[in-house]
Amino acid sequence: MKKLIVVFYLLLVMPISEAAVEVKPFKNPEYEQRYKNLINEFRCVVCQNQNIADSNAALAKDLRKQVFNMINAGKSDEEIMMFMVTRYGDFVLYRPQFNSMTFFLWVGPFIIFVVGLYFLINFIRRRKEVVATELSKKEKEIIKKLLDEKEQKQ
């Protein structure tokens, strides 16, 4: 029984979906690492929430082959990225290049953060002022006067 339970747990931790495994003859072990890095950086334009390393779409397969061929042909990472961007646009990169089109994409969150920070600091400061303000002499006199009036009435 115990053995069965162990087997059951082992089945649970088995990877359910293996990423596409393809044997590719690289000319140079360093190429293989670059290949792996690159195919993880490109979005599959057919199934848009996967990169081309994970996707089984026919186009992703073709693009993996394309990346492989270009690396083996001695192309640099930048050249391969340019190849993809000229064909499929900035969208194909999970980390799009910084240019006028993608400016707000990159800088927007920081702008929102700074604006939020400004409002937060203002808010906290104002609250502090309310708590910390001591009554002035004149205010104390007014209060005393009001309280005395109340006592006299009673």
Place this chain on the structure above:
Amino acid sequence: MNRALLPLLGFIILVVFLGIGLTKDPRKLPSTFIGKTAPTFNLPQLHNLKKNFSPKEMLGKVWLLNVWASWCVSCRAEHPVLNRMIQNNKVNLIGLNYKDEVADARGWLARYGDPYQLSISDLEGLVGIDWGVYGVPETFIIDKKGIVRLKHTGPVTNRDVSEKLIPLIKILEKE
């Protein structure tokens, strides 16, 4: 203004932006080729594999490149539209048979009609990659100078033909 309304205002702005997002189709990517020279190629013709075709032959003409395949379901929906377009208008329509078997492709055209002046056979899909094809069918309009002027992703409808394609072709023909 009442300060209590501020969060509500923020919420409304958020809803408006998300609402605009909903009306857009995330599958439609803007083509990076609009206004640029069409990628060149040299591929065998589907009905005469010994003879090649290159976009250079179309210089001086306004033409359409329609990417299709016999395995593509929405191409079948699009096909009658293309047949009709050819009947009613003078259009230079070239087909790019994308990642298809030659026999299947020929059979498909024999069965459903062949609106293309000629089709080119892109067995490996390499020309497809050069043209940034990611979902068949796709249709490109190329002007007389060989510049891509329009890209339509997905099946073309009768309405697309009469409101988008034909008007643009008429304009380009005057250029």
